Amino acid sequence: MRRREALAKLTGREQYVDDLPLDGFLWGMTVRSPAPRGRVTGVRLGTDVDWSQCVLVDHRDILGPNVVALIEEDQPVLAAGYVRHVHEPVMLVAHASREAARRAVRSIEVTVAAEPTALDFRAAPTREQIQYGTDNVLKHLKIEKGDVDRALARAPVVVSGTYETGAQEHVYLETQGMIAYLEAGVLVVKGSMQCPYYVLKALQHALARDETQVRVIQTPTGGGFGGKEEFPSHIALHAALLALKSGRPVKLIYDRGEDMAATTKRHPALVRHRTGLSRDGRLLAQDIEVVIDGGAYVTLSPVVLSRAIIHAAGPYACDHVRITGRAMFTNAVPFGAFRGFGAPQTQFAGERHMDVIARTLAVDPVELRRVNLLKDGQTTATGQVIQDGTDRLAVMERALELSRYREKKVEHAAFNATHDERRRGMGLATFYHGAGFTGGGEVALQSRLRVAGRADGGVEVLSANIEMGQGTLTVFTELAAARLGLEPDDVTIAEADTSRVPNSGPTVASRTTMIVGGLVERAADDLRRRVGLDSSARGPTVKQAIRRWHVDHPGEPLYGEAAYEKPPGITWDDKAYRGDAYGAFAWATYVAEVEVDLRTCATRVLDFTAVQEVGKVLNPTLARGQVQGGVVQGIGWALMEDCKWQDGAMANNQLTNYLIPTSDDVPAIRVAFLENPYPYGAGGAKGLGELPIDGPAPAIVNAVAAATGADAREIPLTPERLMELVDGPSEVGAQHAAPLP
Amino acid sequence: MSTINISFTLNGSPTSLEIDPAARLLDTLRYQLSLTGTKEGCGEGECGACTVYLDSLPVNSCLIPTYQVRDRSVETIESLDPAALEAFERCGATQCGACTPGVVMTAWWIHRHAELLRTHTIRELMAGNLCRCTGYDGIIDSVREALGEGGRV
Numbered sequence: 001m002r003r004r005e006a007l008a009k010l011t012g013r014e015q016y017v018d019d020l021p022l023d024g025f026l027w028g029m030t031v032r033s034p035a036p037r038g039r040v041t042g043v044r045l046g047t048d049v050d051w052s053q054c055v056l057v058d059h060r061d062i063l064g065p066n067v068v069a070l071i072e073e074d075q076p077v078l079a080a081g082y083v084r085h086v087h088e089p090v091m092l093v094a095h096a097s098r099e100a101a102r103r104a105v106r107s108i109e110v111t112v113a114a115e116p117t118a119l120d121f122r123a124a125p126t127r128e129q130i131q132y133g134t135d136n137v138l139k140h141l142k143i144e145k146g147d148v149d150r151a152l153a154r155a156p157v158v159v160s161g162t163y164e165t166g167a168q169e170h171v172y173l174e175t176q177g178m179i180a181y182l183e184a185g186v187l188v189v190k191g192s193m194q195c196p197y198y199v200l201k202a203l204q205h206a207l208a209r210d211e212t213q214v215r216v217i218q219t220p221t222g223g224g225f226g227g228k229e230e231f232p233s234h235i236a237l238h239a240a241l242l243a244l245k246s247g248r249p250v251k252l253i254y255d256r257g258e259d260m261a262a263t264t265k266r267h268p269a270l271v272r273h274r275t276g277l278s279r280d281g282r283l284l285a286q287d288i289e290v291v292i293d294g295g296a297y298v299t300l301s302p303v304v305l306s307r308a309i310i311h312a313a314g315p316y317a318c319d320h321v322r323i324t325g326r327a328m329f330t331n332a333v334p335f336g337a338f339r340g341f342g343a344p345q346t347q348f349a350g351e352r353h354m355d356v357i358a359r360t361l362a363v364d365p366v367e368l369r370r371v372n373l374l375k376d377g378q379t380t381a382t383g384q385v386i387q388d389g390t391d392r393l394a395v396m397e398r399a400l401e402l403s404r405y406r407e408k409k410v411e412h413a414a415f416n417a418t419h420d421e422r423r424r425g426m427g428l429a430t431f432y433h434g435a436g437f438t439g440g441g442e443v444a445l446q447s448r449l450r451v452a453g454r455a456d457g458g459v460e461v462l463s464a465n466i467e468m469g470q471g472t473l474t475v476f477t478e479l480a481a482a483r484l485g486l487e488p489d490d491v492t493i494a495e496a497d498t499s500r501v502p503n504s505g506p507t508v509a510s511r512t513t514m515i516v517g518g519l520v521e522r523a524a525d526d527l528r529r530r531v532g533l534d535s536s537a538r539g540p541t542v543k544q545a546i547r548r549w550h551v552d553h554p555g556e557p558l559y560g561e562a563a564y565e566k567p568p569g570i571t572w573d574d575k576a577y578r579g580d581a582y583g584a585f586a587w588a589t590y591v592a593e594v595e596v597d598l599r600t601c602a603t604r605v606l607d608f609t610a611v612q613e614v615g616k617v618l619n620p621t622l623a624r625g626q627v628q629g630g631v632v633q634g635i636g637w638a639l640m641e642d643c644k645w646q647d648g649a650m651a652n653n654q655l656t657n658y659l660i661p662t663s664d665d666v667p668a669i670r671v672a673f674l675e676n677p678y679p680y681g682a683g684g685a686k687g688l689g690e691l692p693i694d695g696p697a698p699a700i701v702n703a704v705a706a707a708t709g710a711d712a713r714e715i716p717l718t719p720e721r722l723m724e725l726v727d728g729p730s731e732v733g734a735q736h737a738a739p740l741p
Numbered sequence: 742m743s744t745i746n747i748s749f750t751l752n753g754s755p756t757s758l759e760i761d762p763a764a765r766l767l768d769t770l771r772y773q774l775s776l777t778g779t780k781e782g783c784g785e786g787e788c789g790a791c792t793v794y795l796d797s798l799p800v801n802s803c804l805i806p807t808y809q810v811r812d813r814s815v816e817t818i819e820s821l822d823p824a825a826l827e828a829f830e831r832c833g834a835t836q837c838g839a840c841t842p843g844v845v846m847t848a849w850w851i852h853r854h855a856e857l858l859r860t861h862t863i864r865e866l867m868a869g870n871l872c873r874c875t876g877y878d879g880i881i882d883s884v885r886e887a888l889g890e891g892g893r894v
Binding site: 002003005006007008009010011012013014015016018019021099170171172173174175220221222223224225255256257468469470471621622624625627628629630631632633654655656660662663664665666668669 | 763771775777778779780781782783784785787788790817818819821823826829830831832833834835836837838839840841842845862863864865867868869870871872873874875876877878879880881
């Protein structure tokens with residue numbers, strides 16, 4: 001089936017939040033902190049603005065607790081006299097004219113009595129930098145399996161390495177935005193978001209309104225990638241506060257500069273590996289330390305850290321594993337959810353480390369992976385027994401074959417011997433990604449979903465899971481239609497409006513198809529039961545029974561319902577961090593071919609192969625698009641997306657100097673799927689959306705190392721960084737590598 | 742605020758408007774004329790989401806002061822024939838859709854000027870339109886399909 005809303009998007013008819021007609025509204029804007037930490041000593045309104053025409057809001061206008069409810073209640077809606085990061089919201093302004101609102105924001109001067117800041121998450125904080133607990137550690141987690149110290153002491157070889165990954169900006173093409181207005185006493189907030197019920201909860205809490213007084217509606221969302229998981233709650237609250245104070249509709253849309261500067265990014269990370277091995281490369285012990293930069297509030301850092309450490313040991317069998325993780329408080333703009341959610345950082349480190357090990361032991365990188373890849377019956381770091389029947393060696397072999405890995409290596413040796421200024425190389429990464437919430441997370445969510453029978457015999461799926469480009473509308477349509485034997489045109493998907501749809505959980509964690517899709521199937525089954533049919537009834541019989549039910553029950557709603565049920569045999573101990581971390585893992589091997597220009601140290605990805613086992617592929621065009629998009633986002637993170645920091649805020653917050661890949665920067669991405677249907681996923685599917693961002697960076701950096709010999713351990717591997725590794729920090733190299741002014 | 746009056750051709754129809762002299766063409770189209778098919782992605786001419794044709798040439802409407810279109814011709818995504826977009830629908834050219842109208846405008850311009858493919862690849866010609874979802878393959882494939890077999894990738 002083709003993407004349902006494709007034609008509306010192609011013709012520009014799809015209406016995003018800033019496209020919706022809205023009468024008599026005010027433009028909302030945010031006044032932000034200029035300083036990374038300190039007491040707010042003054043807010044001065046300039047004399048160049050007619051303030052009688054402006055609506056102003058500060059923390060005193062918040063009726064409930066001044067917090068954006070999430071994991072912890074530590075982040076204020078608006079700073080109340082104290083700021084912890086640059087760009088922290090301090091005040092809100094609304095005006096009928098967008099330009100006048102902008103002038104008003106510029107005219108407000110916030111002064112802060114500066115205090116010592118913690119800006120390097122890698123360094124132990126000094127006493128005066130401590131602002132969270134006794135050590136600035138937002139969260140500490142540990143996984144232990146076997147006896148690592150003993151195994152390391154006995155290992156014939158120990159290989160150590162330290163790896164770093166930078167922040168990444170989401171650059172969803174539609175910037176964040178919300179509109180808010182009152183309708184018969186009910187506060188209505190509409191906008192670009194992944195999780196309508198997160199926004200609802202945050203609004204209810206801080207505005208002291210019950211569920212009947214707030215309604216949240218998702219508008220078509222122009223990309224999310226995690227950036228619209230937790231952050232939209234802030235904008236929703238800001239727009240709502242201005243609407244409540246002014247009594248008028250308020251539209252609050254970030255421009256690109258504000259969006260890049262003030263919203264979340266991927267957590268920067270530092271990962272240290274100490275690995276014990278036999279001389280032929282079998283893993284005997286893995287000791288891994290993971291540190292991530294959380295920024296100035298807790299936000300989602302504890303759960304990002306959780307996914308980071310669970311994926312840190314890679315898809316390998318090892319009896320003795322210790323992984324410690326820390327998320328650090330710093331006075332940086334808080335980091336947040338981004339596709340992959342910690343796993344790309346630790347798998348970059350792990351897969352680059354595998355190649356460092358291979359070079360140290362003088363074994364082939366493919367052989368090193370082959371001897372260590374998990375086989376059915378073996379366990380992951382958390383002790384989860386893998387027995388899904390997937391042939392992980394076949395996944396790797398297919399990738400080597402499609403990429404012509406072995407032939408290309410021979411060709412590259414000849415190429416490199418005959419070219420002075422160019423070097424080519426191949427690199428691979430073998431990795432996995434757990435789908436759905438971690439551990440007991442899916443149970444805690446208690447997701448519910450409905451499939452309604454319409455009077456005309458068709459059905460409507462009522463879910464809180466949203467379309468942001470990944471294909472929810474299409475996949476839910478296909479699943480409901482297939483289950484009941486209906487045509488896609490018989491199925492509609494309800495707008496994600498919290499006054500109508502049950503809470504089927506957030507649209508995150510590669511869970512929508514695999515887990516919520518399963519609820520679509522079961523709610524469809526329940527609907528069929530309610531109209532008196534058994535599970536063999538399909539198509540016209542189902543439609544007719546639904547129509548008849550409505551004739552017999554005039555005016556009554558007809559729903560089939562489903563609630564999440566844990567697949568059998570899954571256990572998780574959150575205290576010990578042991579057990580079945582995920583219902584299912586997707587498995588992959590990616591291969592990159594690169595060419596480095598030794599004059600500029602620019603790296604070009606010449607060819608890229610992505611092979612994965614994701615259960616049953618439900619919609620080949622959508623699935624391929626997810627992989628290709630994720631790979632290209634990963635190429636950006638690996639080579640060019642370089643956040644420059646000043647006082648913990650992004651200094652290059654423009655698409656002019658924060659570069660993402662264009663069509664001319666990347667090759668066609670070759671995609672292949674091996675299918676091993678997952679019995680507890682919708683239609684046999686496993687989660688797919690995040691997997692493709694885990695593999696590109698290590699595959700590419702391994703390829704650069706193979707091409708040039710440069711032992712790169714940090715991304716983004718910009719030409720400047722690579723030049724230092726290739727040439728050493730020579731005078732010329734140092735000039736090239738100078739930071740931006 | 743003083744306004745100025747301008748006349749221009751919009752999607753083939755003569756149009757006369759009172760505008761703010763500082764207005765961007767993008768804002769005039771979106772907020773004054775309610776032609777919201779043209780999107781803002783970056784506001785500084787980097788992403789191409791706001792691509793329209795000015796006298797038949799693709800431009801970033803965020804960089805064009807509206808007064809500059811006086812007596813000229815502007816075409817927006819709303820002027821395209823949806824029937825021409827079948828290949829884009831089929832090949833996965835759109836995911837979130839925010840870059841899509843701009844992508845389609847550039848793609849359609851390539852379609853109108855197929856001679857460009859003698860000197861440029863589709864990847865080069867599409868490089869002014871950033872997309873964060875598709876990885877570009879769906880877009881490139883669509884353009885090639887729409888062009889028939891002639892398009893070099």
